[in-house]
Amino acid sequence: MSLRFLKAIHRLRRIFICVICVICVLLATGCSSHKAEPIAVASAQPFTRPPGVLRVCADPNNLPFSNQSGEGFENKLAELLAQDLGERVEYTWWAQRRGFFRNTLKAGVCDLVIGVPSGFEMALTTRPYYRSTYVFLSRKDRHLDVKSFDDPSLRKLRIGVQIIGDDQSNAPPAHALTRRHIIDNVKGFTLYGDYSQHDPPARIVDAVTKGDIDLAIVWGPLAGYFAKQSHVPLEIVPVAPQIDQPFLPFVFDISMGVRRGDQEFRDRVDQFLEQRRGEIDRILADYHVPRAEGGSGV
């Protein structure tokens, strides 16, 4: 199996991805592509991790989570876990989009994904190690003071949401606004963005900074990190309600994920999450990850 890695020509600028296999399934045309073995199939043998190596599946261009320079909080958590295991980190880089899990974790080319929603179907998940929330993000100098999806000012503000484009699915803020018939003043940013730029999902934060939109409704860790980096002071407010009608959660527990069946490794990671909880919390705090109330934590 060849693992191939991204090379950055200029850090965070021009990114070229070398040959890797992919499955991508296009809404309309549908498809699948696949270059290399192994294929994850029902009859796969029980898997043993190679000795001395913590093989992590990660996006090479998606701060604050991860990048190929190791600057994301998921990179830091991977290092901490590797240290705990007495191993070194080795990455399989793959844009975290449709096909990510199939081509990385499930294909057996890496053994751990640092961040997945708890109970996520495509992986065996650990206990949650943080809980975050979608947030309202705006410039401090605008004094918007929006705290809820029911705030009447949402009808007038220029609001940015991220669009996923999965069949019949989308990011929860888009649904919450639509349900309230807030449509015309909503601007969509594709979550995928332009992959030739650094951290493509962050363009929605740039739009707030520049004043192209008044308010963005985005996932907390993204907002927290980029708000801190911004030269313009930005305000972050957790959305309310936490769960909108009919059943639309804005708060998610995040776990680490291993391959289904890899119980032993999962238990070991759980042990790490429990024992090094203080350090983990410090890393999350360093990256200004908004923590939601009521989280089970570890």
Next chain:
Amino acid sequence: MPAKNYASTRFSGLEDINAGNVANLKLAWSFSTGVVRGHESAPIIANNTMYVITPYPNIVYALDLTQPGAPVKWKYESNPTSSSQGVACCDVVNRGLVYSDGKLFFNTLDNNTISLDAATGKELWKTKVGDINLGESITMAPLVVKGKVLVGNSGGEFGVRGWLTALNAADGKIAWRAYHTGPDADVLIGPNFHPYYQMDQGKDLGVSSWPSDAWKIGGGTMWGWISYDPEQNLIFYGTGNPGPWNPDQRPGDNKWTCGIFARDPDTGEARWFYQLSPHDLHDYDGINEQILVDLPINGQSRKVLLRPERNGYFYVMDRTNGQVLSANPFGYITSSKGVDLNTGRIIENEEKKPEVGKVVREICPAAPGAKDWQPSAFSPRTGLVYIPHQNLCMDVEGLEANYIAGTPYVGMNVRMYAGPGGNRGEFLAWDPVKNEKVWAVNENFPVWSGALVTAGDVVFYGTMDGWFKALDAKSGMLLWQFKCGSGIIGQPVSYRGPDGKQYVAILAGVGGWSGAIVAGGLDPRDSTAALGFVGAMTDLPDHTTRGGMLYVFALP
């Protein structure tokens, strides 16, 4: 060209192989493409050479038909940027290359249109027409009309804005580009644009039929078929579904998605448009083929455009003005209740409208439609249209945590399954004058291959479990079949070889949306993979394996 002619009839005038002797058809030779993904393209024959293009990585082979066993004359590797994979959307199939005036033209997954010298395989020009980093890609077969190479993009779900682009065949320079959303100026709509129905008339509908600037990431891509009527000097083609917004986030008709354009190929100027599925609810891309023939309709000869559509209706349209003469169901439909011929508007079934948090069952046809990209054939001898298609319904149900680019959300499951009868596919003969089904063959799997009909009154198609079949074009009776090494989703062609014999050729190699479970090695337990298609295809791996192979048949 893959569709045989500008009218896209896929009718071969050869009659040596006929209903009386096709039972003797034998394998003449075969060729492995060395690629294992879904092979949707048609072999193209010109100058005693057969040209074959593979799915990604888009290799072109020239096979010498004058030599025994048709050895490779030359091979061209287009080496698409592999970042196309994973970063961009996309389908890795390729629907074919086209030969014109000593040159070959084709598209690569990473958005290059390439011209080769057909004799030597030498690259004449290569033009980048889209950006993979934005989720754009190209899978369609181009069409060359009056010195222009016509190309469209894929990637609607990634917020790509759809277009059709014309490049000069001579030098690859872009002559014009028509977008499928946005202001009239971008869509190349001017004073000569005369849609038949009121719903398609008005200024800048590509902006006003969307909320605020949602059209900027509105989809309407073009990855299907183009036909050309030289007499009227018009090209006809369809546009993809609106995306990536959910339906309730994009109130309005969402022009110019899910409809048919007639354009002047010289300038790109739009002449008429008809929207098949205004405000599409079910992912019914309107990219299917259009067959251009003259037929007696109500006793009067009409210049018609025939189109078995994804939404399940067989449209007979007046191609001079875009009027719908009839639209009758050829597949099982619950998602709509018919087409109003006065307004041109499809009558949606509100009960089948998907909504967040709501379980909607038995939406028929499912997202791939009653028929997807797989092209039909028309025989002027029988007057019938031969339609390869699928019989699938879907449930949109449940809520599951999902995750993309670090962002969690709750997604909806789409589950597909066989429609009434339990057969997932059907090959049917349709009479476009009487508007009725003449005969049909049930197939276990969706029929994802194209169709070919010949003057010998034989119709050919392939199945996803690898049977290449010949039927009597009049009765539908199975006359011959051959088991290929992999499932078939390609387009059959027939030609006369340098030795004077008639041949029939097909590319096998399962894949595509329907065959992703095999070509992509997807986990059959993950029923919502491939946007729910895997759930309907869990047994396909028991029936076929992947691998691209060309098969050529002849009478002994």
